[in-house]
Amino acid sequence: MGHGGSHSLGIPSGKGPHLVGCIDIMTDHTIQGSFLRLYYPCVHREKHQQPLWIPRHEYYNGLADFLKYSRTITDYILKHLYGSYSVPVEWDAPFKSDGKYPLVIFSHGLGAFRTVYSAICIEIASRGFVVAAVEHRDRSASATYYFEEKTRTNSEGEQLSIPTISTLTLDQLEEKWLYYKPYKRGEKEFPFRNHQVHQRGEECTRALNLLTNINKGIMVQNVFPLDFDFSKMKDCLDLCKVAIMGHSFGGATVLDSLSKELRFSCGVALDAWMFPLEDDIHTRIQKPILFINSEKFQWLTNILKIKQLDSTTIQRKMITIMGTVHQSFPDFTFLTGHFIGRMFGLKGTIDPHIAIDISNKASLAFMQRHLGLQQDFDQWDALIDGKGEHIIPGTNIPLPPSNSQSTQ
Template sequence: MLFAQRLRYIVKRNMGNSGSHCPGIPSGKGPNLVGCVDLMDDLTIQGSFLRLYYPCEQGGKQRQPLWIPRHEYYYGLADFLKYNRKFVEYTLNYLYGSYRVPVEWDAPFKSDGKYPLVVFSHGLGAFRTLYSAICIEVASRGFVVAAVEHRDGSASATYYFEEKTKTVNDVGEAASSTISTLPLDQLQMKWLYYKPLKGREQEFLLRNVQVHQRAEECIRTLNLLTDINMGKPVHNIFPLKFDFTKMKDSLDLQKVTIMGHSFGAATVIDSLSKDHRFRGTVHQSFPDFTFLTGTFFGRIFQLKGTIDPHIAIDISNKASLAFMQRHLGLEKDFDQWDPLIDGKGEHIIPGTNIDLPLTNSEPKQ
């Protein structure tokens, strides 16, 4: 009880000192209202799992989804941060458990021409909801955004399904075709938490395997959205009303890009090398935590940078939109932010602020 009272005091004190912005994930600044659904096309770990952000229809009383959808994600964040699970669950649930994403959950898709498609890859220790601010802003500008939840052990947590009494075939593997046809009440969630390095395990060996799996998951996501665009039926595990048939012929698959943050950026590079359909790409100031965390807890959990998060994300979003217009040939007004691509603008550091070793072609001082 004493800890809870102290926590409440610290939270209130820090929120009062967190600047002029009230804590919360920012809404999109573009002309489109943004809708959101989760899509899992297969119960097994081989399937795709993503959150879809899209321009949606006005009207109705759609609810806003919770930012952290299940408490198991707190456990995963604890494992990634190397803190006690119960402590992190209590603390983060108290701080963030009531926050909701400013989108229209399960809202009807707005059929209005063809939208460019963006596949988004999260960083280490994240999951599909932690970059909502970026995905919402891009969707509000007239894109469909598919935020992948990776199942390679780099997400803090994710899940798939197994049969309660597992069916095993003659090679000792779960019969995935059988599992995929079972009702949810005959299945159980199988949680996959962040995979840390073990002992003297070399990080490159682990990350190399993971990044290749992540790239394949991004490609599967693109294939899934391609099927949806062709009007092929899609089976969503989640019991939502969203009508995927309205997305037929609504994606401009000649204008597909992939974005990522941190380890997601490495995923972008690998995806670009594997699939020619992807044409472009975009640290702590990027995940949603930076908008919801006061200075005190931001420093403890290393969730917050020194720059105002609203300034940082605005620069990033504008630069990303300008980049996509330049390389996808979009007929928008995003070129007004072209100077950001060239490293020009307030708060922009030209080149890099990291000391890089000299190459053989560079003169020594």
């Protein structure tokens, strides 16, 4: 079981009953707007394409900056390794209007961007959710972009008035790229990261507001020219059933969002990085949370901060998937061969398909329980308690005696 030899490289497609469609939405082209990738149950179209996994070469430059390697070399290597992969979804496929779908907002980790967790997002969408993977603009993404209006001048060189957004076309807009910003040595890291996590929380709320408007049938001005008919989504989201998920810095974002935005009913934090959060964050969250940890990432102070969220009245659960590393959650683990994967910490000792499957099933069972879904995800309830192959309840980190009760 422990070896990934049985699968060829590629992002796994969803196992649920729904075919998954995908679009990108950028509304309000400015840096204040929302930028996200939407995964949703779709209607099959005969002629369809799959989007590239890394949509623009600028993301390679951003990854190079994040990894502190030369852009030229990294661009070449990454393009060679990952450039040909596409995502197993139907791009711009029609939305399947069929009852009401619960909603998940997904927040990426440090150095990532909106497409990097597609395996998780696709699986959850295939089970009958709409999933919005936010691309954060707090400079924690490898790269991201927005648009500025080109200043237009007449023949005398006077500036002309800018048309309203509804009449702006892409050729009147100029792309602006934002790359990963490392914090400077000697600078205090906490204020820097804390500021970022608050912006990330706001961006998750903004994504929820955008989807609320779409659900009301309010017209969306999407910067990207797509065929997608947003009116098909009207009244198709169950906005009483909204969860938030995220990995690493995205796990911190889950907690920040749950502390501020009451419309999120529960959270799933994958290998949460607790450092960016205030010490009293546990006093401000009244929602159920599932922490899913990898075996190799966690350390004592991080775990103790998670354990402050223990509660006798609100369900807080922590499980650890053995054989996993921090990078067992993003897609790189499925797209990298064994040797390079182990060398760069992109693969653990467990087959990545088994690991992500455990994580997804535990997440689905937890969301069913706390969003009140009428599905069969409760068949995986045991995973929430850390019962099963490759998982343990609580943490593998040795705790001081007073804290050794696992998060049950």
